[in-house]
Amino acid sequence: xxxxxxxxxxxxxxxxxxxxxxxxxxxxxxxxxxxxxxxxxxxxxxxxxxxxxxxxxxxxxxxxxxxxxxxxxxxxxxxxxxxxxxxxxxxxxxxxxxxxxxxxxxxxxxxxxxxxxxxxxxxxxxxxxxxxxxxxxxxxxxxxxxxxxxxxxxxxxxxxxxxxxxxxxxxxxxxxxxxxxxxxxxxxxxxxxxxxxxxxxxxxxxxxxxxxxxxxxxxxxxxxxxxxxxxxxxxxxxxxxxxxxxxxxxxxxxxxxxxxxxxxxxxxxxxxxxxxxxxxxxxxxxxxxxxxxxxxxxxxxxx
Amino acid sequence: xxxxxxxxxxxxxxxxxxxxxxxxxxxxxxxxxxxxxxxxxxxxxxxxxxxxxxxxxxxx
Numbered sequence: 001x002x003x004x005x006x007x008x009x010x011x012x013x014x015x016x017x018x019x020x021x022x023x024x025x026x027x028x029x030x031x032x033x034x035x036x037x038x039x040x041x042x043x044x045x046x047x048x049x050x051x052x053x054x055x056x057x058x059x060x061x062x063x064x065x066x067x068x069x070x071x072x073x074x075x076x077x078x079x080x081x082x083x084x085x086x087x088x089x090x091x092x093x094x095x096x097x098x099x100x101x102x103x104x105x106x107x108x109x110x111x112x113x114x115x116x117x118x119x120x121x122x123x124x125x126x127x128x129x130x131x132x133x134x135x136x137x138x139x140x141x142x143x144x145x146x147x148x149x150x151x152x153x154x155x156x157x158x159x160x161x162x163x164x165x166x167x168x169x170x171x172x173x174x175x176x177x178x179x180x181x182x183x184x185x186x187x188x189x190x191x192x193x194x195x196x197x198x199x200x201x202x203x204x205x206x207x208x209x210x211x212x213x214x215x216x217x218x219x220x221x222x223x224x225x226x227x228x229x230x231x232x233x234x235x236x237x238x239x240x241x242x243x244x245x246x247x248x249x250x251x252x253x254x255x256x257x258x259x260x261x262x263x264x265x266x267x268x269x270x271x272x273x274x275x276x277x278x279x280x281x282x283x284x285x286x287x288x289x290x291x292x293x294x295x296x297x298x299x300x301x302x303x
Numbered sequence: 304x305x306x307x308x309x310x311x312x313x314x315x316x317x318x319x320x321x322x323x324x325x326x327x328x329x330x331x332x333x334x335x336x337x338x339x340x341x342x343x344x345x346x347x348x349x350x351x352x353x354x355x356x357x358x359x360x361x362x363x
Binding site: 194 | 339340343344348349350351352354358359363
């Protein structure tokens with residue numbers, strides 16, 4: 001009877017963890033991990049993580065306290081995953097025309113590591129709930145209820161801020177003054193060839209990103225964050241850039257006085273509303289999130 | 304940041320540029336743009352135009 005109970009605890013815990021990993025593993029515009037093998041790697045690791053989390057509960061119940069130290073071993077494995085993800089993305093980066101940037105790669109790698117801990121915690125807490133529940137008339141119901149709860153917590157944990165949350169994005173006008181390309185009142189760069197200038201006038205799109213407060217201004221001041229915006233929009237709308245056409249590289253430049261950022265790009269799909277939407281939906285990187293307003297000096301400087 | 308390098312200049316005005324980089328002379332503005340475009344294509348560079356009409360090809 002005891003052994004069967006433990007088995008049930010492990011199974012419910014492991015299942016909860018694995019399902020959480022599946023939910024967290026979405027393929028989206030980041031196209032990563034966009035392949036069946038990437039899926040398999042992460043699902044298996046998620047399974048192992050949740051099994052470790054779930055097994056910890058019966059181990060403690062059976063007074064096998066040393067078994068708990070296996071969790072430390074797991075932690076080491078997960079930091080390996082982070083390194084491995086980073087290496088993979090860095091080698092893919094070389095052939096990327098519009099680069100993700102090191103900040104984004106670091107962010108993705110950290111997310112992959114973090115999710116495994118999240119899964120392990122979900123499995124552990126579910127296993128605890130199942131164990132407690134089995135000693136009451138409710139039996140396995142608390143375990144399943146907690147599993148569902150963990151799933152929702154994990155999901156809300158996963159969704160970070162986007163540019164749309166901290167900035168307002170508006171369409172902007174592309175124009176030339178002599179050889180200099182301007183997006184509204186921000187100079188982007190100098191284009192020498194007259195026929196390139198004509199092509200840009202007819203094909204290019206521009207948006208202006210206005211930070212909502214000083215925190216947002218400090219965040220989009222970060223070059224890594226701006227590279228993420230350029231990369232995201234280029235993946236979704238396509239970019240006319242090629243190795244021999246560096247002029248078509250998407251560029252984001254800020255207004256030194258106000259901190260607003262202008263973006264210029266040559267999209268394949270020329271749709272300004274879609275471009276504004278893309279910028280709005282771009283994730284804010286953990287590493288570029290700045291909060292000067294949280295500091296006393298920052299607040300004093302703001303007014 | 305990667306290093307930027309000017310590796311050629313194109314002009315119609317003889318004497319506008321001296322030394323430092325390879326200089327190409329064109330007979331008119333049209334030819335100047337064509338030469339600059341070809342040079343940029345060959346070197347995966349970008350063409351910039353200065354106020355005095357000199358075009359430079361820069362690798363970014």
